[in-house]
Amino acid sequence: MQFKKKSWIMALALTSVVALSACGNNGGNNAATNNAGNNTAANNTQNSSAELSGSILASGSTALQPLVEQVAERFMETNTGVDIQVQGGGSGTGLTQVAEKQVDIGNSDVFAEEKLKDDDAEKAASLVDHQVAVVAIAAVSHPDAGVDSLTKQQLVDIFTGKIKNWSEVGGADQAIQIINRPASSGTRATFESFALGTKTEDMQGSIQEDSSGTVKKMIGETPGAIGYLALSYLDDSVKTLNYDGVEPSVDNVISGDYPVWAYQHMYTNGEPTGALKAFLDYFLTDEVQTTDVVELGYIPASQMQVSRDVEGNVTTK
Amino acid sequence: MSVKPKKTKLEKHHIEDFIGRSYMSLCVLLLIVIIVSMVYFVASKGLANFFSGRVSLSEFFGGTKWAPDADTPSYGALPFISGSFLVTLLAALIASPLSICAALFMTEIVPSWGKKLLQPVIELLSGIPSVVYGFVGLSVIVPFLRDTFPGQGIGVAAGALVLSVMILPTITSVAADALAALPQNLKESSFALGATRWQTISRVILPTTFPAIMTGVVLGMARAFGEALAVQMVIGNAPFVPKSLFESASTLTSVITLGMGNTTMGSTHNNALWSMALVLMLMTFLFVLVVRMLERRNKI
Numbered sequence: 336m337q338f339k340k341k342s343w344i345m346a347l348a349l350t351s352v353v354a355l356s357a358c359g360n361n362g363g364n365n366a367a368t369n370n371a372g373n374n375t376a377a378n379n380t381q382n383s384s385a386e387l388s389g390s391i392l393a394s395g396s397t398a399l400q401p402l403v404e405q406v407a408e409r410f411m412e413t414n415t416g417v418d419i420q421v422q423g424g425g426s427g428t429g430l431t432q433v434a435e436k437q438v439d440i441g442n443s444d445v446f447a448e449e450k451l452k453d454d455d456a457e458k459a460a461s462l463v464d465h466q467v468a469v470v471a472i473a474a475v476s477h478p479d480a481g482v483d484s485l486t487k488q489q490l491v492d493i494f495t496g497k498i499k500n501w502s503e504v505g506g507a508d509q510a511i512q513i514i515n516r517p518a519s520s521g522t523r524a525t526f527e528s529f530a531l532g533t534k535t536e537d538m539q540g541s542i543q544e545d546s547s548g549t550v551k552k553m554i555g556e557t558p559g560a561i562g563y564l565a566l567s568y569l570d571d572s573v574k575t576l577n578y579d580g581v582e583p584s585v586d587n588v589i590s591g592d593y594p595v596w597a598y599q600h601m602y603t604n605g606e607p608t609g610a611l612k613a614f615l616d617y618f619l620t621d622e623v624q625t626t627d628v629v630e631l632g633y634i635p636a637s638q639m640q641v642s643r644d645v646e647g648n649v650t651t652k
Numbered sequence: 653m654s655v656k657p658k659k660t661k662l663e664k665h666h667i668e669d670f671i672g673r674s675y676m677s678l679c680v681l682l683l684i685v686i687i688v689s690m691v692y693f694v695a696s697k698g699l700a701n702f703f704s705g706r707v708s709l710s711e712f713f714g715g716t717k718w719a720p721d722a723d724t725p726s727y728g729a730l731p732f733i734s735g736s737f738l739v740t741l742l743a744a745l746i747a748s749p750l751s752i753c754a755a756l757f758m759t760e761i762v763p764s765w766g767k768k769l770l771q772p773v774i775e776l777l778s779g780i781p782s783v784v785y786g787f788v789g790l791s792v793i794v795p796f797l798r799d800t801f802p803g804q805g806i807g808v809a810a811g812a813l814v815l816s817v818m819i820l821p822t823i824t825s826v827a828a829d830a831l832a833a834l835p836q837n838l839k840e841s842s843f844a845l846g847a848t849r850w851q852t853i854s855r856v857i858l859p860t861t862f863p864a865i866m867t868g869v870v871l872g873m874a875r876a877f878g879e880a881l882a883v884q885m886v887i888g889n890a891p892f893v894p895k896s897l898f899e900s901a902s903t904l905t906s907v908i909t910l911g912m913g914n915t916t917m918g919s920t921h922n923n924a925l926w927s928m929a930l931v932l933m934l935m936t937f938l939f940v941l942v943v944r945m946l947e948r949r950n951k952i
Contacts, residue, residue, distance in 0.1 A: 397913070423913070424913050425912070425913020425914045425915075426913075426914055427913060427914045427915040427916040427917075427919075427922070428912075428913050428916075428917075430916055431916040431917040431918070434916075435917075450915075450916050450919075451916055452919075455916060455918060455919065512804055517889065517907075517910040517911055517914070518718075518719065518720055518721045518891075518911070519720070519721065519910070519911045519914035519915050519921065520914055521914065524721075534721065534722060534723070536719055536722065537718075537719070537890055537891050537892070538890070539890065539892045539895070539899070540804075540888075540890060540892070540894075540899050540900050541888075541890045541900060542804065542806055542888040542889065542890065542900045543888065543889035543890060543900070543910070544885075544889065545884075545909075545910050549790070549885065552790070553806075556795065557798070557804055557805075
C-alpha cells in the first residue's frame, strides 16, 4: 500500500511537470507553425502570375462571417489552388489572433484601435485595415409603442433611464423596456458612438441579448420594448424609428445623412501579399460589392460618399 | 504470488500484458495531463488580474458594479456569482420533489409499467440539446411569465424553470437507481410490521436512501451551475443582482459566453471573464467533493 501511494504521487508530480512544460512550449509551437504558414503564402507570391495557391485562415466577427464565407466560396471557384477557411469567435478573438499571427485575416466590426487598447496598443500598429462593407444600425421599437421618430437627446434619455415611459416622447402610455447588447458588443459600440454619442451604463432590469435574431424576437414580443438592429434584420415584426427625422435607409447611409453606421473590417498583419492580397482585392471589386455584399444586407463600402476615421471624424469623399 | 523462473523467454502473453498495461497507463496519463493543464491554464488566466493588481479580490467578489467598458472600468462579479447560485438553488428546489416522486413512482408504486413508460421519457429529456430548452423557454415560459406576473417574463424565474426541466433526468435516474438498489428485506420487514405503503416509503425507504438521492440532487445542481446557453437565452443578462425573480439578471456562464468572443485575449476584461471561469471550475470541484462525501456516507 505504502509503495502504491508513493508511486501515484510520483506519477501525478511527473505529469504535472509535463503538463506545465507543454503549456510553456505552446507559444513557441504556434509561432513555428505560423511562420510555416506565412512562408507558404510568401512562396506562392512568386507563382501568383501564373496561378494563385495557398491557404488563408480568417476568424473573428460572427456578423461578418456569412459574407466572408460567401465571397470566399466564389473566390475559390475561380482560384482552385486557394483554400480559405472562415471561423467565427467574435471581433476580439479575430483581432487577437491576427495580431499574434495565428490567422491571416481578423474580421472585426470595430476599429482595431478600439479593442486593442492600453497594454495591447502596439499590437494594433502592425495591423492593416481593409474596409469591405458598411453596416447601418437602426433604433427599433415594439410596433405598439406609437412613436415614429426619436431625436438623439430622446434616445440618450431613454438609454440612460431618464425617460421611462413612451408617453414622455409622444407615444402610448407604456413603460419602456430596453433590449440592449452586452457591453463588449460591436453593435452596441457603434450605436453608442454614433446614435447616442455617449457611453451608457447598464441599467437594473435591462435585457441583454447577443444575437440579432433574439433581439428582434424580444422587441417584437415585449410590449414597450426598444432596441437596435442592423438594417438587414428589419421587418414588420418591429417598428423602425427615424433618427432625428432621418429614415435609416441604404440611400441615406450612402449619402451620409444617416450617421449610425460602422465599417466591417478585415485586418491583416502587415501589407497582404499573394493569394491574401488577391482575395482582399477581389472583395472590393464591383462584382462582389454590388452582389454578395448587397445580397447579405450590407452596404458596399465602395459606394459610400463619406468616410470616417478611427476618431469618428466624417469627411465627404 | 507466482514463482518467477530465473531465465524466462518473453512469451506472447507477457508481451500482450505489457502492451495492454502501457496502453492503459498512457490513457490515464493523458487524462491527468489534460486535467492538470486545464486547471493550470484557467488558473493562470483567471489569477492574472489579481497578480497584476488591476482588479482586487475584494472588488471582484464584493463589487456589484460590472462596467468593463466604462471610462473608469469596474469589475464586480457579485451579480453573476449570486445569479448563478440563485438559479441553481431554485432549479434544484423545483426539480428535486418532482424527480424523487418520479423515481418513487417508477420503483415503488408501479414497478411493472412505470419504469417502462418513464425510463424512455427521462432518457429523451436528457438527450435534448440545451439550445432547444432555451428556445422553448423563450417561446413558452417567458411569454407565460410575462402575462402572469409583473415584469418582462425574462429573469431568474424563467432561468430556474428551464434549468429545473434540464436537471430533472439527472436527479430522477440517480434516485431511481438508489431506490432500486435498496435491499428488498428492508421493505418486507416494514410491511411485515404492518406498515402501509406510504409509511414504508416515508419512514423506511426515503431516510435510508437519502444520501444517495442527495447525490443526484448535487449532480443536478452541478449541471445547472455549468449550463450556459439555455439560461443565457431566458435570463436577460443584465449585470445586476436582481430585486425580484422576474427581473433580468446574469449568471457566470452567461456573462462568459456573451463577452469572451468580443474581448481580446489578455485584456483586463477578458482576464476577468477567465477569473469567473475559475470560480465555475472551483465550484464544480466542490460539487464533486460533496458527491464523494455523500457516497462515502451512503456506503456505511
